[in-house]
Amino acid sequence: MNPMPELSRRSLLGGAAAAAVLSALPLSVQQALAAPARPGRLADIQHVVVFMQENRAFDHYFGTLAGVRGFGDRTAVRGVNGRSVFHQPDPSRKEGYLLPFAMNAAHTNAYQQGAPAFGYVDSMNAWNEGRADGSVTRRSSGWLGQGYYESADMPFYHALASVFTVCDAYHASVQCNTNTNRDHLMTGTSGGTVRDTPVTDNTEIPGGYEWTTYAERLEKAGVSWKTYQALDNFDDNALAWFTPFVNAKPGESLYERGMRAVGDPAKKNDPFAMGDALVEAFTADVQADRLPQVSWIVAPAALSEHANYAPPNGEHLTARLLSALAAKPEVFQKTVFILNYDEHGGFFDHQLPPVPPLAAGRGKSNVPVDGEVVVRVSKAGKTYHRVVGQDGRYRVKAADGSLTWSDTLPAGESLVSGPYPLGLGVRVPMVVVSPWTRGGVVDSTVYDHTSVLRFLEQRFGVQEPNISPWRRAVCGDLTNVFDFSGRNPAWPQLPDT
Numbered sequence: 001m002n003p004m005p006e007l008s009r010r011s012l013l014g015g016a017a018a019a020a021v022l023s024a025l026p027l028s029v030q031q032a033l034a035a036p037a038r039p040g041r042l043a044d045i046q047h048v049v050v051f052m053q054e055n056r057a058f059d060h061y062f063g064t065l066a067g068v069r070g071f072g073d074r075t076a077v078r079g080v081n082g083r084s085v086f087h088q089p090d091p092s093r094k095e096g097y098l099l100p101f102a103m104n105a106a107h108t109n110a111y112q113q114g115a116p117a118f119g120y121v122d123s124m125n126a127w128n129e130g131r132a133d134g135s136v137t138r139r140s141s142g143w144l145g146q147g148y149y150e151s152a153d154m155p156f157y158h159a160l161a162s163v164f165t166v167c168d169a170y171h172a173s174v175q176c177n178t179n180t181n182r183d184h185l186m187t188g189t190s191g192g193t194v195r196d197t198p199v200t201d202n203t204e205i206p207g208g209y210e211w212t213t214y215a216e217r218l219e220k221a222g223v224s225w226k227t228y229q230a231l232d233n234f235d236d237n238a239l240a241w242f243t244p245f246v247n248a249k250p251g252e253s254l255y256e257r258g259m260r261a262v263g264d265p266a267k268k269n270d271p272f273a274m275g276d277a278l279v280e281a282f283t284a285d286v287q288a289d290r291l292p293q294v295s296w297i298v299a300p301a302a303l304s305e306h307a308n309y310a311p312p313n314g315e316h317l318t319a320r321l322l323s324a325l326a327a328k329p330e331v332f333q334k335t336v337f338i339l340n341y342d343e344h345g346g347f348f349d350h351q352l353p354p355v356p357p358l359a360a361g362r363g364k365s366n367v368p369v370d371g372e373v374v375v376r377v378s379k380a381g382k383t384y385h386r387v388v389g390q391d392g393r394y395r396v397k398a399a400d401g402s403l404t405w406s407d408t409l410p411a412g413e414s415l416v417s418g419p420y421p422l423g424l425g426v427r428v429p430m431v432v433v434s435p436w437t438r439g440g441v442v443d444s445t446v447y448d449h450t451s452v453l454r455f456l457e458q459r460f461g462v463q464e465p466n467i468s469p470w471r472r473a474v475c476g477d478l479t480n481v482f483d484f485s486g487r488n489p490a491w492p493q494l495p496d497t
Contacts, residue, residue: 040436040484045459046334050452051297051321052185053314054178054236054306055115055345058168058427059100060148061311065161067442068168069351071100071148076350079133085350088136088146098136100146100348105153115307116145118346120200120385121376123175124420130355135348145348149311155495156315157431160322160339163494165437165481170447171353172343172425173471177202181342181425182238185449186296187213188466192371192387192422196395196403200374200385200422208243214453214464215239215258221462224292228282230274231263234301236342257292271302275317283324286331294456297321307345316497322433337433338452344426354446355421356470360390367469370395375418377409388419423471424448436482445476455479 063070076084087097103110116122117139125138136142151158173184179202183190191198194211218225229237239245239258248255263277278297285291299305305314318339325332356372357363374385375394386409387395393405409415425448453464454477 042459042479042482042484044334044484045336045434045436047291047293047295047331047336048456048459049291049295049297049321049335049337050185051299051318051337051339052182052236053299053318053339053341054234054304054309055118055343055347056305056311056341056429057145057344057347057349058170058351058429059349060145060344060347061154061157061429062161062166062168063100063148064150065158065166067440068166069444070168071350073350077132077352079131085132085352088142088348089133090136090143098143098146100148102150103147103153105149110147110149110153111310111312112308113147114141114144116141116143116346118177118344120174120176120180120420122346123344123426127175127352130352132350132352139346142346145346147347154311154315156319156497157311157429159494160318160433161429161431162440163438164434165432165439165441165443167430167432167443167445167447167481168427169351169444170340170428170430170451171423171475172341172428173449174200174343174422175353175425176200176343178236178342179204179238179241181449182236183209183241185342185452186215186238187211187242188450188453188464189371189468190422192374193466193468194371195387196397197384197386198371198374198422204241208241208246210243211466213239213242213244214456214462216244216254217462217464218294218456218460219253219257221460223294223460223462225294226257226285226292227259227296227298228278229261229298230278230300231261231265231268232271232274232300233261233298234304234306236298236304237296271300271313274300275303275313275320279317279320279324282321283327286324286328289328289331291331291335293460305341312497319494319497325433333435335434336437338430339433340430340449340452341428342449344428349427351427353424353426354474355424357390358419358421359392365390365470365473367473369468369470371468372422372470373419374422376416376420377413378416379410379413383416385418385420386413424474432478432481434482436484439483441483443481445480446474447478448475451475451478 078084090098105111122139126134128134172181174180180190180199245258262281263274267273302309303313303317305311356369357365375388377386396406398404450467450471
């Protein structure tokens with residue numbers, strides 16, 4: 001059913017099921033935020049908080065959640081063998097395939113589960129030109145990616161998704177590692193639209209990358225912003241990979257807002273102490289009603305939910321951050337809190353991501369796809385990726401440093417394989433918590449990390465030109481997530497963590 005006729009891609013989670021879940025859950029947050037329901041508008045959002053966690057796929061976390069396109073999806077793609085994409089080929093098994101399996105954290109060490117290989121090349125192998133049949137066999141330790149968590153393993157996140165809005169078509173920006181995807185969140189690109197050789201791994205270069213971040217654009221526009229991070233940030237603060245922040249000095253705005261970390265240096269190796277410091281800094285700003293208009297939160301390693309780190313620790317950190325908002329009703333009533341994940345971490349998801357036409361004769365696009373297609377090249381024993389156009393021409397640097405197109409690769413460079421898509425990536429979880437996203441709603445609009453920037457564009461009027469025309473055409477801007485017709489700011493009952 002649709003709560004609003006004009007929001008045709010929003011659908012309610014099963015109300016009775018959600019109510020039954022909530023009625024049986026222990027309570028952790030019971031704040032009654034008693035403002036009366038009334039119509040709202042985009043301008044009522046004064047604060048946007050983005051908390052990006054690590055390396056989990058949508059099916060891996062929410063495949064069993066009621067109402068979403070998860071394991072019950074009857075429209076799942078079928079392969080040449082007639083089986084659904086859930087049946088990943090595995091010749092080592094007598095059935096010839098491996099289905100997703102529940103890991104049962106109550107009786108196994110599933111919270112410390114490792115992950116398959118998930119770099120760009122590994123992910124392209126698993127995707128296999130859209131056949132999506134290589135998750136198990138075309139990368140190392142592929143079988144690990146078929147494991148998933150159930151509601152009993154992650155009760156807080158499942159309850160959170162059941163009473164706020166969960167997006168079941170939110171994709172990572174690239175089928176690739178952390179840095180590439182966090183680049184998209186913070187700059188709108190990993191270099192595909194602004195360089196000849198985009199970032200397709202976790203490489204960081206001395207002196208930093210040269211293109212402009214969205215934080216710098218906010219700074220120039222006079223929109224307040226801040227990064228909340230502890231001394232242990234798992235190297236997940238993407239701003240630190242860019243030249244202006246590499247060069248920023250204490251006392252300067254870019255350093256204080258983008259690089260300053262909290263926590264006792266003597267406890268840097270204690271992730272829970274780092275988590276405490278992070279929560280304390282965020283809570284202090286909430287209590288003082290001084291949250292910036294835009295903020296990003298970066299978790300310590302052990303609380304990041306990356307494979308080998310227990311997801312419940314990340315749940316608990318999220319719960320504490322949300323509790324800070326719940327304890328200050330007047331701040332919660334004007335805040336949007338976005339929980340999302342940078343990339344899939346090698347874990348299986350059955351929804352194939354949209355990708356651009358890769359070459360002439362392989363589909364067409366009515367918008368430019370420049371910067372969204374690459375080939376793998378090699379030079380002096382090093383392999384990397386170069387932007388290629390649909391006409392097969394390569395993007396290269398001219399003698400004056402400007403970008404141009406060439407029929408041939410630069411001297412000494414040889415073609416290895418391709419073309420391949422940069423985007424979109426594998427589906428990842430996203431839950432949006434706010435007074436305007438209550439009700440247990442599923443939004444099935446296609447989004448990616450650049451959608452967060454486009455939402456900020458809509459709210460604060462600061463444009464991000466690095467986002468490609470193709471992404472703008474394919475992905476939404478998150479405004480469909482919100483129901484401003486008559487909000488209910490009361491804080492729901494959620495389970496303890």
